[in-house]
Amino acid sequence: MRTFDVGVLGATGVVGQQFVARLARHPWFRPSWLAASERSEGKAYDVVVPWRLAVPIPDLAIGRTVEPCTPGRGPKVVFSALDASVAGDIEQAFAAAGHFVISNARNFRMDPLVPLLIPEVNADHLAVLPEQQRTKGWRGAIVTNPNCSTVVLAMSLAPLRQFDLRTALVSTMQAVSGAGYPGVPSLDILGNVVPFIAGEEEKIESETLKILGKQAGRTPHPAVISAHTNRVPVVDGHLITVSVDLGTQPAISDIIAALQTFRGRPQELDLPSAPPAPIIVTTESNRPQPRLDADRGDGMAVTVGRVRSCKATHAKFVALGHNTVRGAAGAAILNAELMAADGIFD
């Protein structure tokens, strides 16, 4: 694969930092253009960024001048870590100006012409891009990745579509890093659980069905999802309990086999960020656990455990994913890898 210069919109925020850190060691992409709000514009990245990752600021970003988020400037491929309050207008302007915007923001996720992409699950949804460009009049395009808890759920449900997935009842236990920085006040969450995350249940219930659906999600998967969302005092890793009704009533061993053998195009293409197995099934009785399992597959694998029968639905299990890797920057980068491999950026 040839290498691509790429840009990052919103490069100084928490998700932006993750893009910079991950892209700096990427074999294909070179983050040569870092853009942020006016406040940072024109200053050195390492001077203005409130860096919060345990890894140091990459050399590549040190001394690099922060650019304004001006469409038409910067590389053809830009990752967007913009806040939803500004992402709509800016991403659209960049797409119109010919950029491929690989976005982590929620603004266009439910747009019927925008792929809400998990490369292992719905790589075919990219087929809507020509229509997106035609209808919107864009020379570029926008591709989005799901909300950080949705991606964990959708990946664990994808292999169950074959069993006629009808219902999923889920209850999440979500890490504080999902709320950004400063995010959740410590007084709210130390030794506590907050049984509410604004807008999160709606995203899980709608995004998941688009992702699992057909025709780029315009025909949502015909199932019902119902979510309880909770914030817990965990740093990284969203854990979700899931109860599913499956029309074909498969044996538990068949469900486990379907999860374990699940593979997608990233594995076929051996994309750089693709975990060998997108779903790891644990056999220990008390796993997955955020602190022990969130980093599996370099943070890109979803770990599923405790697959068992359910008295009220057909089966139940627990799923875990790294919310800031598979649920944010890592997800977008995998999306871009698939697009690069498919020649979309050529």
Place this chain on the structure above:
Amino acid sequence: MRTFDVGVLGATGVVGQQFVARLARHPWFRPSWLAASERSEGKAYDVVVPWRLAVPIPDLAIGRTVEPCTPGRGPKVVFSALDASVAGDIEQAFAAAGHFVISNARNFRMDPLVPLLIPEVNADHLAVLPEQQRTKGWRGAIVTNPNCSTVVLAMSLAPLRQFDLRTALVSTMQAVSGAGYPGVPSLDILGNVVPFIAGEEEKIESETLKILGKQAGRTPHPAVISAHTNRVPVVDGHLITVSVDLGTQPAISDIIAALQTFRGRPQELDLPSAPPAPIIVTTESNRPQPRLDADRGDGMAVTVGRVRSCKATHAKFVALGHNTVRGAAGAAILNAELMAADGIFD
């Protein structure tokens, strides 16, 4: 009400300490007899107890000699905080010897002749006691309270029986104090969630239906309960997300009204430990929370919040209760209060 001397079996453990602390300030009961294992026998209570509560050891227990768990000795009414590994034999021997054993242990909970009592929910289950005494050949009796997460669920479901409660899917987030001391190692739970608690799901699924059932639970409530149980880094307070199928399809406002107006015999009798309202319904979007709400009603109220409709079942909500008060010592004491008020100890 006259006052009763009462005993505590297993008085030096964590639950035993809670019995001692709460009974020391009780208007009816005087904890004059504290029994524990041979290791502590004959020594002063305050010397042997590894006291772990924020309140100091009550004066009444200071210098008091720890007794052996010998049936026939001690007061007629004894509370049992014994570990399940020994509770079976000892409680049975005490009941045979004429004691009323008010137990927090799990050993006899599912015995069809032993009430699994929540005074607000199934005070009528005490009617099985004469049959218990006759069949077992006991001069005394055993009455149990539910497991610490079951009581929160059962109380929140009791007012919904009128709506033809058919299914409840629950996912718990349980505090570490529920595992006793030393209990959960800090390395397992700091910044983490453990999606498994041994035996807990089975207890929730079976105990709840006995509690909600008829004929002292021998006819379990005809519903299906399915539970996911999780341990979270919280000190006190079990939080449970609940999704319910209700045959009569009531309006959400009717569900809320049923929860808010729910009262039982403890409220009628104005028992000392009875909270004014057994169930408090919060209207704030992000409550109940363990740290802010577990102590409501002096730890004896269950707080329910976020009552709303559910896409997959009929309705869903969040329930919270104090696991070491309403879920252990406080529950047993309320049981004894009801029995005292009903003249069972006379």
Place this chain on the structure above:
Amino acid sequence: MRTFDVGVLGATGVVGQQFVARLARHPWFRPSWLAASERSEGKAYDVVVPWRLAVPIPDLAIGRTVEPCTPGRGPKVVFSALDASVAGDIEQAFAAAGHFVISNARNFRMDPLVPLLIPEVNADHLAVLPEQQRTKGWRGAIVTNPNCSTVVLAMSLAPLRQFDLRTALVSTMQAVSGAGYPGVPSLDILGNVVPFIAGEEEKIESETLKILGKQAGRTPHPAVISAHTNRVPVVDGHLITVSVDLGTQPAISDIIAALQTFRGRPQELDLPSAPPAPIIVTTESNRPQPRLDADRGDGMAVTVGRVRSCKATHAKFVALGHNTVRGAAGAAILNAELMAADGIFD
């Protein structure tokens, strides 16, 4: 004692809420006037306040209209929970207009004419008030309480002045509630320690010597204090390790006796918020601990433990106090109680 109507400036903030909650159950003071910023003015207190305490909003505050912070209005005695960014001008204007301002803000603490008061330690510092009024031209006055970690240190050092206290080296472990709300982001402190709190070391090093000094602190105590300050993932309770050089080289038992028998005017006068013993000395090897001991003396006692000799200085120990009670609202209320008992408000 007669009762006084009192006001609260900044009544909707975290410290303001504590004032309202504690004053609502006070035997002498009636919080009849609640003032806050323009944003809240004219609205009902319970509607605008982001109430964050575990106790409910007092009945007295429900429906009460929030007033503007206008000097001359409201009762003679006002408590100030204002943020330091605005406290300077507002408190001064209130004092000029004839109010007695009992402030928790830092702005006037080091003013040589303003008492920095801990009633058990330096009740005599109130004698500076006439000079304050004369020099400043105020009809009212300002009295302050120390910073939340300073008060713990100063109380534990006060009984050691008799031993010729020369040096104190301290290292704090401070709770997140000391930083207000939203305060410390959870991403910064979950499973972490932050070895820095802006401005805190300076406050401890200077305020303590003023408090322990003579002539209302204008002659600071002739000792040297050096502080390390750290934020730890604890909700309430500041813990401080202290090493002291004492010129008279007292026996450890004499130090313990001095701490245990320490009493002040609040105890003599039996003020409502006065703990029976301002300093509780624990004998257990692993105490004091924030979660178990911060509430001692209804949050108004300082607990000292592990008093022992030190190889590098003369002695060392650990001290703990409740930062939002003895370190904020409770401290100010005790100050006002002393002033009321001394007839200053008459």
Place this chain on the structure above:
Amino acid sequence: MRTFDVGVLGATGVVGQQFVARLARHPWFRPSWLAASERSEGKAYDVVVPWRLAVPIPDLAIGRTVEPCTPGRGPKVVFSALDASVAGDIEQAFAAAGHFVISNARNFRMDPLVPLLIPEVNADHLAVLPEQQRTKGWRGAIVTNPNCSTVVLAMSLAPLRQFDLRTALVSTMQAVSGAGYPGVPSLDILGNVVPFIAGEEEKIESETLKILGKQAGRTPHPAVISAHTNRVPVVDGHLITVSVDLGTQPAISDIIAALQTFRGRPQELDLPSAPPAPIIVTTESNRPQPRLDADRGDGMAVTVGRVRSCKATHAKFVALGHNTVRGAAGAAILNAELMAADGIFD
């Protein structure tokens, strides 16, 4: 360097697991012999080990039979992760039988003939080994590494010996992983601090002076160390506040330079586990922090921050190290690397 087969005594415990994990990817050492107590003997390592690390069990250990701790068996070089309750007899027997025992246990640390080794600090202490062998009559030898908090302190003090280090007053904030597994009960430490760790202050005060001393520590460094030790709710990383008296009164910039430029034989020899700089000096005002900095230098670097002047001593700073890497398994492995490089194993 040629490769060595090595053994691990106590291979199934928490520290033993760390030895296995780190040795499995070591360029020189091959952990071919894993020994543990009778309970595990003869069974497959992966079956009996309660593996608690986030990294998986190394392939090399899977299916490997656990050996008994029998002297004379196994490789010449053995690492000891034995509990102190049994380490004394077993390590001595192995040394007598000709093994080089690289121990993490505390039993022989203060033995005047046993090096208490930090390769950067006192590599010359290995010179005592011939005398150890002669006096004890051992064909092998024992070499120890310091206690997990001592190593952090001793490394940060080593470069200050040149300034006539006279006194160090320290207060630690130690992670729960330092107490092993199950170790600290979560009920003790969640949202809490415990200001006591049994035996820890004595170890810090004595071990440090031996390490910094001459003649293999038989002439301890002529300084006074006084420690407060505290347990905090952090998973990995011991943080220590340090105040030092330095006879030569160096400028703060000279202290910083001495720390930054400090190097030792591991850096000269470029040993596999040697961090490029043993001490990293941070310039940010709020660092080091356990969660962000404990892993620096692959867990082998000590991070020092906030170096500043002190009103009571000459200077003060904060030091951080990874307690289970630089404070345990990693320390022992670096000791063995130095010994291998020095030809001691030949």
